[in-house]
Amino acid sequence: MAEEQTKTIRTTCPYCGVGCGLKVTQRQDDAPVIQPDPDHPANYGRVCTKGAALGETLDHDDRLLQPQLRGRPVDWDTALDTVADGLRQAIDRYGPDSVAFYVSGQLLTEDYYVANKLMKGFIGSANIDTNSRLCMSSAVAGHQRAFGEDLVPGCYEDLEQADVIVIVGGNSAWCHPVLFQRIQAARERRSNMRLIVIDPRRTATADMADLHLAVRPGSDVALFNGLFRYLDDNGYADRSFIDAETEGYTSARDVCAAFDPDRVAVDCDVERQAIEDFYRSFAEHERVVTLFSQGVNQASSGTDKVNAIINCHLLSHRLGKPGCGPFSLTGQPNAMGGREVGGLANTLAAHMGFEADNVDRVRRFWDSDSIAGEPGLKAVDLFNAIEAGQIKAVWIMATNPLVSLPDADQARRALSACDFVVVSDCMATTDTTQYADVLLPAAAWGEKDGTVTNSERRISRQHAFLPLPGEARPDWWIISEVGKRLGHEQAFDYRQPADIFSEHARLSAFENDGSRLFNIGGLGALSQTEYDALTPRQWPLKNADDTGSARLSGVTDGTRQPARFVTTMARPPVHAVSAEYPFILNSGRVRDHWHTLTRTGKSPRLSAHRDEPFVAIHPDDADALALQENTLAEVETRWGRLNARVRRDNGQRRGELFVPIHWNDVYSQRARVGALVNPVVDPLSGEPEFKHTPARARPVAMAWYGFLMTREAPAPQRFSGLDYWTRVRGYAHWRVEMAGLEVQKNWAPWARRLLGAVRPDADWLEFSDHAGRNYRVASIASDGRLDACLMLAATPAALPARDWLGGLFARAALDSGDRMALLAGRDAGASDAGAIVCSCHAVGRNTLIQAISEEGLNSTEALGRKLKAGTNCGACIPELRQLIASCQPADSAVS
Numbered sequence: 001m002a003e004e005q006t007k008t009i010r011t012t013c014p015y016c017g018v019g020c021g022l023k024v025t026q027r028q029d030d031a032p033v034i035q036p037d038p039d040h041p042a043n044y045g046r047v048c049t050k051g052a053a054l055g056e057t058l059d060h061d062d063r064l065l066q067p068q069l070r071g072r073p074v075d076w077d078t079a080l081d082t083v084a085d086g087l088r089q090a091i092d093r094y095g096p097d098s099v100a101f102y103v104s105g106q107l108l109t110e111d112y113y114v115a116n117k118l119m120k121g122f123i124g125s126a127n128i129d130t131n132s133r134l135c136m137s138s139a140v141a142g143h144q145r146a147f148g149e150d151l152v153p154g155c156y157e158d159l160e161q162a163d164v165i166v167i168v169g170g171n172s173a174w175c176h177p178v179l180f181q182r183i184q185a186a187r188e189r190r191s192n193m194r195l196i197v198i199d200p201r202r203t204a205t206a207d208m209a210d211l212h213l214a215v216r217p218g219s220d221v222a223l224f225n226g227l228f229r230y231l232d233d234n235g236y237a238d239r240s241f242i243d244a245e246t247e248g249y250t251s252a253r254d255v256c257a258a259f260d261p262d263r264v265a266v267d268c269d270v271e272r273q274a275i276e277d278f279y280r281s282f283a284e285h286e287r288v289v290t291l292f293s294q295g296v297n298q299a300s301s302g303t304d305k306v307n308a309i310i311n312c313h314l315l316s317h318r319l320g321k322p323g324c325g326p327f328s329l330t331g332q333p334n335a336m337g338g339r340e341v342g343g344l345a346n347t348l349a350a351h352m353g354f355e356a357d358n359v360d361r362v363r364r365f366w367d368s369d370s371i372a373g374e375p376g377l378k379a380v381d382l383f384n385a386i387e388a389g390q391i392k393a394v395w396i397m398a399t400n401p402l403v404s405l406p407d408a409d410q411a412r413r414a415l416s417a418c419d420f421v422v423v424s425d426c427m428a429t430t431d432t433t434q435y436a437d438v439l440l441p442a443a444a445w446g447e448k449d450g451t452v453t454n455s456e457r458r459i460s461r462q463h464a465f466l467p468l469p470g471e472a473r474p475d476w477w478i479i480s481e482v483g484k485r486l487g488h489e490q491a492f493d494y495r496q497p498a499d500i501f502s503e504h505a506r507l508s509a510f511e512n513d514g515s516r517l518f519n520i521g522g523l524g525a526l527s528q529t530e531y532d533a534l535t536p537r538q539w540p541l542k543n544a545d546d547t548g549s550a551r552l553s554g555v556t557d558g559t560r561q562p563a564r565f566v567t568t569m570a571r572p573p574v575h576a577v578s579a580e581y582p583f584i585l586n587s588g589r590v591r592d593h594w595h596t597l598t599r600t601g602k603s604p605r606l607s608a609h610r611d612e613p614f615v616a617i618h619p620d621d622a623d624a625l626a627l628q629e630n631t632l633a634e635v636e637t638r639w640g641r642l643n644a645r646v647r648r649d650n651g652q653r654r655g656e657l658f659v660p661i662h663w664n665d666v667y668s669q670r671a672r673v674g675a676l677v678n679p680v681v682d683p684l685s686g687e688p689e690f691k692h693t694p695a696r697a698r699p700v701a702m703a704w705y706g707f708l709m710t711r712e713a714p715a716p717q718r719f720s721g722l723d724y725w726t727r728v729r730g731y732a733h734w735r736v737e738m739a740g741l742e743v744q745k746n747w748a749p750w751a752r753r754l755l756g757a758v759r760p761d762a763d764w765l766e767f768s769d770h771a772g773r774n775y776r777v778a779s780i781a782s783d784g785r786l787d788a789c790l791m792l793a794a795t796p797a798a799l800p801a802r803d804w805l806g807g808l809f810a811r812a813a814l815d816s817g818d819r820m821a822l823l824a825g826r827d828a829g830a831s832d833a834g835a836i837v838c839s840c841h842a843v844g845r846n847t848l849i850q851a852i853s854e855e856g857l858n859s860t861e862a863l864g865r866k867l868k869a870g871t872n873c874g875a876c877i878p879e880l881r882q883l884i885a886s887c888q889p890a891d892s893a894v895s
């Protein structure tokens, strides 16, 4: 008898920059079981909701499985020849700068390296930019100004060793959950450890803090300039360190002198007392880590925000030592790897820029005679150049710019106007793939091999454990094939990712006399076996036997150029609110979704936490605008409009709106927040001001609300005529939330069209009240299974429980009781669990509220014991606490 074969591989999570290790076990043809890797130093066995639900995202629904040329399937040779011809024609007629690549921090290092080499080294233009421009480029620019190189000096352990953690502009409990879990575990061990959160919103992260400064958006430079002055005035400046290892102190001090606590309190719109509390905590503890993320980077003063933070750590010499330092959180799994290969338009390769000696060095290493000599266009400028017709051919890889760029409708105009658009993606239908002349099917996570680097400079392997589906191919292969077809046979003659990785490693060491700290030369001669066995380690890795460097000495140890204080000017965001646009529109992430939903949108578990686009607004503002909970609002800016569900939230500052970034034209009728965002960028980094656009909001007077549930995936086109729709993945069904401006006299013909082809032998159950305000219909197959149902009512609250109806799709056959209940729109026996709060154990909001208010379970531990909520990954604990607080009688209820 054949022995049962169980295969175990170690790989890395494809979502955020924490870079958690995963262990995948697969027994013969069973579905792979994905678990956290207990040995990976990023997570030591922890995982968050997104990592835990990866198994639900691996299906091939809507996967792009074959190359396509203007909508027609073609073979790889035809596709690759077409791409090479398209690029060559543009280069021949208009020069190398007439072509561009727009790539992504979700490419593996090997893919990224080859894309960068092809564009900068062989096409001879630096018009390759990346979605990291929208993400990390202010941090990169800030590091370069302060340290002369893009360096993150610390490591994750510092977060556990710190006495004070400051999180600025980051909702880490939702966006870097495993790191946040590590911080929380450390706080439990050491009760005097303090967490301070600086964010205009009271986020799940802020909710867990000892001190939350709900600052005025855009006021971070004032806050940190004030901290600088406080440290300096009160004897916390480390003079000998400043003299020996830094420069620029005096001019920074002179600028910061103007920021006394009273001024900071006014600038930041926070009580002076709270500000001084923060300053004292920072001053009185040696071990302070300042974590920062998109509330810092995505601003027209993003780079100055970064340097204002670093200045304070330099002044007090709180960096380069255990438990302290400024710490930029990277967003995407390989944001850091992309920076290492030089994937930004203003960097060349391996932490080298466009200085003449570096250009010559890289040219000799690549043996190229057409290397780019100067920086290329940054993302926003690049899409402007496409629209203006200066760029004739663009190749987009692993990013969805029609959703994620600011002024996203401009990006749409640009691609519509462009002569030749190539898109490499795993999915067939995204907002961006629809504008491609050539579509190239890329291998997805689990199907490809390579490396990624996380926020703490740790390089980890990703391993394939699934076969390549259809004609899908890894990105490095696709790019190399085009490189060869452009006549660069030798330069792109790679057999496997290991070849590329060692070349990349050798380039980092090439003529590196120590002036570039990014040096992984020790990995430059790995055999395939060694590459496959490579364990996670932090660069620099100069020699083959180096095990890695947790902290970067050399940032401040006097062997390199001195670290620099930068004079940082506090300036307001570019566009101010006005009578016409009185709100500030902020945008960001929710806990269980990833970016444009191409992956997490497939998972029922992840779709249950926040299932629709929403606009969060303070209840007072909502009252003034007559915005009721769960109704629909229109949000509008000078650049665009969207429709979203109202969430009244007293964690919002007054005058501010928050809309998530995830929903797009494939998932909703009109919810791309990018279309509303001003295309203003930071002058140094080119990073857009995503967090701040003047906006207004108003109710949309919907006459009815409803939802459709179907067993088959509903195509978005079917709903194009509706005034509002959003589709949501459920178990064994899809749900489409909808609303309309007009009530129909007779819903039946409309309902039949909407439900699509109903089988002739299906049972059609229908209920309509005389005013047509309540309408319900269900289609039941001859074998008794529920195929589809549609529920309409005059208000959102009058609709039946979605989880009860969703559950009916899992039944083999409906009985007469179910049929009665469907018609009645209410199952007497069922209670509505409400929106899912704990994804791991599927515990809903209503269930929790009941347990808290009726059974008096007033602690997260008690809820855990009774309902298991929060007992697995812990990502929902901040929300459990919020719910407990909101159920206390003295408190006026939260949203």
Ligand SMILES: Nc1nc2c(c(=O)[nH]1)N[C@H]1C(S)=C(S)[C@@H](COP(=O)(O)OP(=O)(O)OC[C@H]3O[C@@H](n4cnc5c(=O)[nH]c(N)nc54)[C@H](O)[C@@H]3O)O[C@H]1N2
Residues within 6 Å of the ligand: 016, 017, 135, 168, 169, 170, 171, 172, 174, 175, 176, 198, 199, 200, 201, 203, 215, 216, 217, 218, 219, 220, 293, 294, 295, 296, 330, 331, 332, 586, 587, 588, 589, 590, 591, 592, 593, 594, 595, 691
């Ligand atoms: N669940 C989930 N996790 C993710 C992602 C995801 O899509 N989903 N994406 C990953 C990626 S690529 C990234 S870049 C990271 C982003 O991770 P984060 O930066 O933590 O997430 P965001 O929600 O974009 O925004 C962070 C916070 O900045 C605040 N903010 C806005 N304006 C200001 C300001 O002027 N000052 C300050 N101090 N704060 C401000 C916002 O209110 C928001 O709460 O998340 C990564 N992790």
Ligand SMILES: Nc1nc2c(c(=O)[nH]1)N[C@H]1C(S)=C(S)[C@@H](COP(=O)(O)OP(=O)(O)OC[C@H]3O[C@@H](n4cnc5c(=O)[nH]c(N)nc54)[C@H](O)[C@@H]3O)O[C@H]1N2
Residues within 6 Å of the ligand: 104, 106, 107, 131, 132, 134, 135, 136, 294, 298, 331, 332, 397, 398, 399, 400, 401, 403, 404, 405, 406, 424, 425, 426, 427, 430, 442, 443, 444, 445, 475, 587, 588, 589, 594, 595, 596, 597, 598, 661, 673, 674, 677, 690
């Ligand atoms: N308003 C607003 N906009 C923002 C932000 C914000 O806070 N507010 N944040 C910005 C930030 S920080 C980021 S990082 C961006 C993210 O924005 P995007 O990068 O545009 O978002 P994703 O959905 O991650 O797009 C990745 C695409 O690549 C595909 N893909 C996945 N894996 C692979 C692969 O291996 N190969 C290939 N070829 N394709 C693959 C996916 O199917 C998907 O279509 O959004 C930015 N936009």
Ligand code: SF4
Residues within 6 Å of the ligand: 013, 014, 015, 016, 017, 018, 019, 020, 043, 046, 047, 048, 049, 050, 051, 052, 176, 177, 178, 179
């Ligand atoms: S914290 Fe980030 S890397 Fe870790 S499991 Fe969650 S999404 Fe994946």
Ligand SMILES: [Mo]
Residues within 6 Å of the ligand: 134, 135, 136, 331, 332
């Ligand atoms: Mo990002």
